[in-house]
Amino acid sequence: MSAIRRTARRADIIDAAYRCMAQHGYERSTTAQICKVAGVSSGTFFHYFPTKAAVLGAVLEDGLQRTREVFERIRDTAARDAVAALDQWREHVLDEASDENLAGFIAVLGAVPDNAEVAAALRAEAQLTREVLTELVAAGQEQGTIRTDRTPDRIGTWLGILARGVLEHAAEEGPVVRDTLGPEMTDMLIRLLRP
Amino acid sequence: MSAIRRTARRADIIDAAYRCMAQHGYERSTTAQICKVAGVSSGTFFHYFPTKAAVLGAVLEDGLQRTREVFERIRDTAARDAVAALDQWREHVLDEASDENLAGFIAVLGAVPDNAEVAAALRAEAQLTREVLTELVAAGQEQGTIRTDRTPDRIGTWLGILARGVLEHAAEEGPVVRDTLGPEMTDMLIRLLRP
Amino acid sequence: MSAIRRTARRADIIDAAYRCMAQHGYERSTTAQICKVAGVSSGTFFHYFPTKAAVLGAVLEDGLQRTREVFERIRDTAARDAVAALDQWREHVLDEASDENLAGFIAVLGAVPDNAEVAAALRAEAQLTREVLTELVAAGQEQGTIRTDRTPDRIGTWLGILARGVLEHAAEEGPVVRDTLGPEMTDMLIRLLRP
Amino acid sequence: MSAIRRTARRADIIDAAYRCMAQHGYERSTTAQICKVAGVSSGTFFHYFPTKAAVLGAVLEDGLQRTREVFERIRDTAARDAVAALDQWREHVLDEASDENLAGFIAVLGAVPDNAEVAAALRAEAQLTREVLTELVAAGQEQGTIRTDRTPDRIGTWLGILARGVLEHAAEEGPVVRDTLGPEMTDMLIRLLRP
DNA sequence: CATGAATGAGTATTCATTCAT
DNA sequence: AATGAATGAATACTCATTCAT
Structure with a gap:
């Protein structure tokens, strides 16, 4: 075959x-x-x-791969223009929130089986997100478009928290109305991050 | 007996x-x-x-009861001083995030069984949160301490999103460092809500 | 209950x-x-x-218990009259060989599952058999009815080998004809053990 | 090919x-x-x-072939010198007992699958053993080196029982110490078979 | 009210065997 | 002849739930 x-x-x-x-x-x-x-x-x-848990691992690995690609692009943009990169990230979060399956899938992750592969994939995803967001904020600070009264790491953490909130909201409320949430999120980010 | x-x-x-x-x-x-x-x-x-799902229902009902009490107090405060009420709410969210069990329990709710009682309790909790937050924001707008360029409902929604994000963050990262998250959250709320 | x-x-x-x-x-x-x-x-x-292997363990434990009782009596007899004890043991072996189920069951033990309980029971049974036979031979040697040109341990080992052979023979040939095997076995033991 | x-x-x-x-x-x-x-x-x-059982059949057929060769030689010797043939047989049994794989394989045979080919091979092996041993004993009786107070068939049966016992003993105790078991076995055979 | 023995439908996983390439 | 992907019946074990005591 x-x-x-x-x-x-x-x-x-x-x-x-x-x-x-x-x-x-x-x-x-x-x-x-x-x-x-x-x-x-x-x-x-x-x-x-080999096991049911292994498929979940593969699903996560798959998602991680896609996340990597998206974040690679965001990373590249950030080096030149952190604000544009932020907007790319925002689009990415909204994309995820709009994907009905994905929104539901996030919920699954609260009750994962004891499985090394699964745990590793989750950790990798969290790590990657944290890294990229921190980097993005640091770039913005250097470019003078993001506030500098907090460390990039802490601001990045809050961006992560915000994303999680949006995802969970989407999982609960069903397909999120992008047209509403999108502009609101832009507004939030401006207020949160401007120097 | x-x-x-x-x-x-x-x-x-x-x-x-x-x-x-x-x-x-x-x-x-x-x-x-x-x-x-x-x-x-x-x-x-x-x-x-009668069933295992019923205990979950009772657990949720219990939590809903406690939430009602907390929100009742917040509601009362809001009528006089929305900013103070907001701070009470922030404390409440941090309390929940600091409760190791509760943080873990939230995750559970992603994969709930098909059960009317459970669904009802969850809906009631969401509804209550939404109502109180909306009311709080409306009061703040009247008192001139909260921005008025968005409807109370939309702003309330974003407060909810924020709270969910914090809870999920706590569930992942373990017992949240209150001393760090607390002041940061205050800062965020100020930036987000000031007129 | x-x-x-x-x-x-x-x-x-x-x-x-x-x-x-x-x-x-x-x-x-x-x-x-x-x-x-x-x-x-x-x-x-x-x-x-808890597991299928555990029942096998219990079956063996049961058998071990019965073996203990029989061997206790043989031990008592041996102290006074090793030849009589030997005859009791011979009867015991023939009893086992005549029990159709038991004969078949012995065969099972060639392919036992990896299980601590099972292994322990088997070891205990082997140990007990070895001990009692050795003791019996030693008593016979002191009483002057058993040859003394080999150690009790070696002679006991060969008695064990003989018993295993009889059991396997029975498992293959079906219910052993006691009347034939019995006297022959007596004859064998006399030839093998006399001083 | x-x-x-x-x-x-x-x-x-x-x-x-x-x-x-x-x-x-x-x-x-x-x-x-x-x-x-x-x-x-x-x-x-x-x-x-065609099936897994068929390979087992082939393995047994293979073993039977080797047994045939050994027994052919023993048979030839027996015609001239039963005592020498007996010693050849004893060597053969010890060879088998010393072969770690074979000793383990014997145990397998307690739980054979329902398969005509397998059953046939086992029966053939048993039959062959019985025939040769009976023949050997008969020759010894004629040559005056083996007791004549029992039929060749019965004495042959006991030789078979002895061999089975040794094999099982080896399977349990691991690679048998040939130097110990060998002489002891010679001694046993002399005691058992002398006129 | 309290117990825990008994139930059996349901689940992940194994493995001999088939067959298209 | 050789491969290994595909199959599905079979199996040990779990667990919510019932009910006699």
């Missing part, structure tokens, strides 16, 4: 797991259900992943 | 369920474990609660 | 497991089958034993 | 199965594991053997 098809199967399962867990949480998503959604047999499921 | 003892038993179970679920999530907290922590038999457990 | 009934249930399961495993071996005896034979549900099975 | 390579593959699988089963028993040796040890894919495995 070709490597392409093999990858496709794997991706199907990851995708199915993502959707199931976003809707019903980790524990209530049975492997049988994921198999059904992915259109594979239980045997195939365990051919690709 | 006296009504007092009956109530005590019930409270023991609720408390045990709260602690178990805060630590391991809803699904991974077994009734057996809750019974053990509460010091009762499974028979007794199901004597007081 | 009374302690008596509780013990009875446990005993039922142990007995069922013993019979199933004697007939089909450990791996091929499913818990479902054992439950059926014992007349209990799977829930009850796991209420009394 | 040449017949030689074909045979080699087959032999590899048989050898791998032998080693796996000797170590973990029949049920606990998975086809995947055997494939890995043999260095072939599952497809190849099932190309050469």
